[in-house]
Amino acid sequence: MKNIITVTIGLASTISIQSQTLYSSAELDINNVKAQIYSCGMFFSESSADSTGYFLIDNENEISPIYQSAIWIGGLDSEGNLHFAAETFRNPEESPPERVDYWHGPVADSYNEDFDLRYNKVWKVNKSTINTHINSYSSADYEVPLEIEDWPAHGIVSNGEAENLAAFVDTNLNGVYDPENGDYPDIKGDQALFIIMNDDRDVHTASGGEKLVIEIHAMLYAYNCPDNSIATLNETTFLDLKIINRSENEYSELYVANWTDFDIGTAMDDNIGSDSTLSLVYAFNGDDIDGDSLYLQSIYTYGENPPALGVKLLNANFSTVISYLNSSNATTGVPTQTQQYYNYLQGKWKDGSPLTYGGNGVGGEEEVSFIYSSSPTNVDGWSMNQAGVLSHDIRGVGSVGPFTFSPGETIGLEYAIIFSRDLNLDNFENADLLLENSLTVQNFYDGLISCSTIGVESIQEVELSASPNPVKNTLMLSCEISIANIIIYDINGRVVRNSYDLNSNNVNLDISSLENGAYILDITLINGDKTSKKIVKN
Ligand SMILES: [Ca+2]
Ligand SMILES: [Ca+2]
Ligand SMILES: [Ca+2]
Ligand SMILES: [Ca+2]
Structure with a gap:
């Protein structure tokens, strides 16, 4: 009310x-x-x-x-x-x-008119648009859609903004968001709205x-x-x-x-x-x-x-x-x-x-x-x-x-x-x-059930293994589809590790420095699919 x-x-x-x-x-x-x-x-x-x-x-x-x-x-x-x-x-x-x-936008030195033009926005992206992009970006007659082109992946460092803002899948591993070469926004769900606030x-x-x-x-x-x-x-x-x-x-x-x-x-x-x-x-x-x-x-x-x-x-x-x-x-x-x-x-x-x-x-x-x-x-x-x-x-x-x-x-x-x-x-x-x-x-x-309809992403279809679990030092992840990004959360939701630009089917994560306890891995695959894994460090 x-x-x-x-x-x-x-x-x-x-x-x-x-x-x-x-x-x-x-x-x-x-x-x-x-x-x-x-x-x-x-x-x-x-x-x-x-x-x-x-x-x-x-x-x-x-x-x-x-x-x-x-x-x-x-x-x-x-x-x-x-x-x-x-x-x-x-x-x-x-x-x-x-x-x-x-207010809209990242923390910055100057919140001026240019800043407002960049960040007074809600980015709206459909998973289907990303799938088309993944399949078509190299075609001669393909144009990168505005919502992918415009994704706020990088801030203006000279204005005190962080270099890396919105997460993306860096398919060519050059550290730069270049969607014309196949990169795309790292979104969740079949549709996402994204904003940055400070x-x-x-x-x-x-x-x-x-x-x-x-x-x-x-x-x-x-x-x-x-x-x-x-x-x-x-x-x-x-x-x-x-x-x-x-x-x-x-x-x-x-x-x-x-x-x-x-x-x-x-x-x-x-x-x-x-x-x-x-x-x-x-x-x-x-x-x-x-x-x-x-x-x-x-x-x-x-x-x-x-x-x-x-x-x-x-x-x-x-x-x-x-x-x-x-x-x-x-x-x-x-x-x-x-x-x-x-x-x-x-x-x-x-x-x-x-x-x-x-x-x-x-x-x-x-x-x-x-x-x-x-x-x-x-x-x-x-x-x-x-x-x-x-x-x-x-x-x-x-x-x-x-x-x-x-x-x-x-x-x-x-x-x-x-x-x-x-x-x-x-x-x-x-x-x-x-x-x-x-x-x-x-x-x-948690990935225990999935929507059964054909055409809707099913995280069950992807075989991703994390072993050993419980784990002491090195966690080995293996997946038939290349793993792009991994974020590790502790049980309070604190991000304890970001691993971007992995782009490999087999990833070894050294987690020896993490405290004992349960963690959740939020994993993005190179095809844009998402999955999560619960692991225990001991
Ligand atoms: Ca009320
Ligand atoms: Ca009522
Ligand atoms: Ca009543
Ligand atoms: Ca790139």
């Missing part, structure tokens, strides 16, 4: 042309979800002052179950000063923009925090599964985030969160829940009719058998999930100061008091990390409805941390946003359906 602070744009008619061109946006539209992002983030936000969000499901009457979603990140520098970037309700039509902590450009007017000087590479992507062999995949969108510390600071006690204002149709009758095992934060309607009372009436209403929507962390585990209300309550309400944002980010209440088990999570005996952590149908568990907590306009904060975040280091997090609605199920049963679907999406992400 709209922020409780209502901003009226008195100059709307005179600034409309400028505001239309202020930020670029694009829509993901490869499956049943139509999802919009802007060049500077503003995930699932709509370009209108009275918008209701832009995460639209086919056949659902233009209702978006998300109002807006954003990245929250905060940590302490060596002197104990809090640095923070977060947004909540940012209106793309505001001019000058308010409540802003993020928190460095100006003063943070959303969280009020001191800047961290971070750069975020965000890829929103999805799969098309036309035979519905994994039906939930067609109502799921994935988000891959790479957060890079471009500052000189080593941050401690750093957390990263997905903040989402879920609105299941009418906002005021919503419930929220979390699941630590599934690493999920989700919303569903508090009763079986969305928006039924006079007070709650709105044109954006699901009516009977309302859906559930969840945000799931796929490559790491949420450390905490908390939610707050659209209210000014000093404990459970909207944060207005940087420290209050940081409290929520750490899974505490706005005033710093702990989240506790039972009731509305305030003032109990047992401190916990996950709010309303049971399914709404579990009569012995803790959910809003079982605890008798009134439905409300809720927002969720799913965090991972604490990290130590060193200069140059990258944190990589990957989420799925999953919609679930069966018109034969009630509001609580649809929440349970979402929990089931979350597991299915995780199994798909």
